[in-house]
C-alpha cells in the first residue's frame with residue numbers, strides 16, 4: 001500500500017497508537033504531521049520516525065479541545081506539506097471513574113478531549129479536503145468500549161460518541177470523496193494503560209482468542225489499509241481490532 005505523495009495529520013502522534021500509525025504511514029511514503037499537546041513526546045516521536053523512515057515529520061503543538069489551535073495546526077500542515085489527504089484522530093485519555101462516583105469535572109475533561117477532540121480536527125481537515133477537491137480519509141480511533149460496556153463511564157460515553165460522529169461524518173462527506181471510519185482497538189500496550197496490573201492482564205489474555213495483549217503496531221497495520229486507496233469502498237465502518245476480546 002503506497003502512500004507516496006499523500007499528506008497525513010495524526011493527532012496524539014506523540015505517543016502510543018498515534019505514533020505507531022504516523023510511523024507506518026510514513027514508511028508507506030506519506031509525509032506526516034504530528035499534532036499533540038506534549039511537545040517533548042512529539043519531538044521524540046518525530047526523531048524515531050525520521051530514523052526509521054528517512055522522512056521529517058512536522059510537529060504542531062495543539063490542544064485538541066481548542067478550535068483555534070486545531071485550525072492553526074491544520075493550516076500549518078496544509079501550507080508546509082502541500083495539502084492534506086489523511087487525518088487520524090488518536091489523541092485521547094483514559095477515564096476509569098464509575099457512574100456512581102464520577103463528578104462533572106471528570107466527565108467534561110474526558111468528553112472534551114476524546115469526543116470534542118475528535119470532532120474539531122475532523123471538521124478542520126474535512127474543510128481542507130473539500131476545498132482541495134482531492135478526496136480524503138478520516139480515521140478516528142474509538143475503542144471496543146464504543147459498544148462493549150464496562151465501568152469506565154465517561155470513557156465508554158466518549159468512545160460511543162466517536163463511533164457515531166464518525167458515521168455521521170461518513171454520511172455527509174461521501175459526496176466529496178472523503179471516507180470516515182472508526183478503528184476500535186481492544187487492550188493495546190501503550191503509556192495510556194501502563195502498567196496493566198498483573199491480575200487484569202491475566203484476565204484480558206484469558207478472554208483473548210489470540211492470547212496476547214495488542215501492540216500499537218497491530219493497530220497501525222489496520223490504519224494503513226484504511227488510509228490507502230484499497231479501502232475506497234469502505235466508509236462509516238467500525239473496525240474492531242482486539243485479538244478477540246469482545247467476541248465472547
Ligand SMILES: NC(=O)c1ccc[n+]([C@@H]2O[C@H](COP(=O)([O-])OP(=O)(O)OC[C@H]3O[C@@H](n4cnc5c(N)ncnc54)[C@H](O)[C@@H]3O)[C@@H](O)[C@H]2O)c1
Pocket residue numbers: 011012013014015016017018035036037038041062063064065089090091092093094113114117141142143144184185186187188189190191192193
Ligand atoms: N491503549 C489502549 O488500550 C487503547 C484501546 C482503545 C482505544 N485507545 C485509544 O487510542 C488513542 C491513543 O491512545 P494511546 O493508548 O496511544 O495513548 P497514549 O497516552 O500513548 O497517547 C495519547 C496521546 O494523546 C495526547 N493527548 C492527550 N490529550 C491531548 C490533548 N488535549 N490535545 C492533544 N493531544 C493530547 C497525549 O499527549 C499522547 O501523546 C486514544 O484515543 C485511546 O482512547 C487506546
